Amino acid sequence: MEWQRLKQEILEAAPDLGIDKVGFAAADPFLELKQVLLNHRAKGYESGFEEPDIDKRVYPDRSLAEPQSLISIAIAYPSKLQDPPRSEPGAYRGILSRSAWGVDYHHVLQDRLTKLEAFIAERVPDARMQSMVDTGALADRAVAERAGIGWVGKNCAVITPEWGSWVYLGEMITNIPFPPDKASTDQCGDCTLCIDTCPTGALVGPGQLNSSRCISFVTQTKGVVEDELMRKIGNRLYGCDTCQVVCPKNKGLNWTHQPELQPDPEKVKPLLIPLLSMGNKEFKEQYGSSASSWRGKKPIQRNAIIALGNFKDRSAVPVLSDLLKQDPRPEIRATAAWAMGRIGGEEAIEALHDAQLSEQQAIVLEELAKASLILESNHV
Numbered sequence: 001m002e003w004q005r006l007k008q009e010i011l012e013a014a015p016d017l018g019i020d021k022v023g024f025a026a027a028d029p030f031l032e033l034k035q036v037l038l039n040h041r042a043k044g045y046e047s048g049f050e051e052p053d054i055d056k057r058v059y060p061d062r063s064l065a066e067p068q069s070l071i072s073i074a075i076a077y078p079s080k081l082q083d084p085p086r087s088e089p090g091a092y093r094g095i096l097s098r099s100a101w102g103v104d105y106h107h108v109l110q111d112r113l114t115k116l117e118a119f120i121a122e123r124v125p126d127a128r129m130q131s132m133v134d135t136g137a138l139a140d141r142a143v144a145e146r147a148g149i150g151w152v153g154k155n156c157a158v159i160t161p162e163w164g165s166w167v168y169l170g171e172m173i174t175n176i177p178f179p180p181d182k183a184s185t186d187q188c189g190d191c192t193l194c195i196d197t198c199p200t201g202a203l204v205g206p207g208q209l210n211s212s213r214c215i216s217f218v219t220q221t222k223g224v225v226e227d228e229l230m231r232k233i234g235n236r237l238y239g240c241d242t243c244q245v246v247c248p249k250n251k252g253l254n255w256t257h258q259p260e261l262q263p264d265p266e267k268v269k270p271l272l273i274p275l276l277s278m279g280n281k282e283f284k285e286q287y288g289s290s291a292s293s294w295r296g297k298k299p300i301q302r303n304a305i306i307a308l309g310n311f312k313d314r315s316a317v318p319v320l321s322d323l324l325k326q327d328p329r330p331e332i333r334a335t336a337a338w339a340m341g342r343i344g345g346e347e348a349i350e351a352l353h354d355a356q357l358s359e360q361q362a363i364v365l366e367e368l369a370k371a372s373l374i375l376e377s378n379h380v
């Protein structure tokens with residue numbers, strides 16, 4: 001009864017702690033998950049960003065000795081921009097996914113979990129607690145599903161009945177034996193919209209993601225992206241929301257009550273060309289507090305070049321030519337070559353030709369050759 005009362009107190013305090021939903025679950029191992037994770041790895045579907053030790057993701061006692069229960073928390077984030085700036089010829093814009101709007105959600109979740117820990121510690125001074133966010137050991141979606149927060153949709157996102165899938169998840173392992181909530185059950189039914197709409201076919205089955213084809217993952221890599229994926233990236237600078245945007249369970253949902261998570265439209269839908277000349281200091285000032293900055297500025301600048309190529313923005317050719325001539329990063333020069341091949345025109349052909357005479361790096365020479373070939377065959 002004592003633990004039921006504390007659970008009730010936590011549920012009542014949640015809004016004041018800045019938490020939108022709390023669920024409780026037993027700390028049993030996630031045995032059913034183990035085979036899923038092993039298959040996922042065997043098929044090469046992992047992103048490489050996840051906890052490498054599968055046992056740590058499956059067994060809560062690898063993170064906290066003698067765990068009794070798990071607490072899953074969710075906080076809701078916005079899905080719509082108020083008065084978004086327009087993208088137009090000569091002033092095209094890229095877009096950051098919603099997960100990079102506002103302050104980095106890792107910090108916001110950590111803040112809420114710290115407050116929750118303090119709330120519990122005040123009432124149970126000898127409680128042991130281990131909180132984790134995203135990159136923590138446990139599979140946060142499995143914890144959330146078991147704790148009744150929401151079900152894992154075919155798009156791999158946890159979908160809550162109240163907030164849709166526009167939620168960030170965090171969890172805590174504790175030695176307090178809270179009475180568990182009822183696990184969530186699948187409510188996708190016959191719908192397959194997310195799988196059908198994914199631009200790259202990265203959702204290879206219900207709840208099965210091939211990360212290497214997922215645009216969200218690809219935008220966070222640092223190398224040269226393959227042609228097919230560059231075309232499909234469109235103007236995405238970081239992440240991809242398509243499989244959540246099309247989900248009928250998210251229809252009309254937009255959450256504006258968490259102050260730190262609200263976006264600055266100019267930052268999350270920025271002009272592309274100014275991004276290309278941004279130095280480290282300015283990048284840190286502009287994007288340092290956003291989740292999109294964790295891989296540094298190179299992936300975002302590379303994606304901005306891809307977006308200019310996809311917009312076929314002729315006004316970008318001079319700046320792309322300069323990058324091709326002067327940027328010290330081969331991935332940036334190679335991507336600039338690809339973009340100029342996409343944009344076309346005399347000026348682009350000339351710049352590609354000049355670069356071929358001086359370029360030394362194989363990956364750049366390869367993109368230059370491909371781009372020149374495309375442009376010359378279009379030209380004849």
Ligand code: SF4
Binds near residue numbers: 201203
């Ligand atoms: Fe497909 Fe984009 Fe969803 Fe990845 S995030 S599965 S690319 S729709």
Ligand code: SF4
Binds near residue numbers: 187188192
């Ligand atoms: Fe489920 Fe349909 Fe949403 Fe996909 S789009 S997660 S199938 S409800």
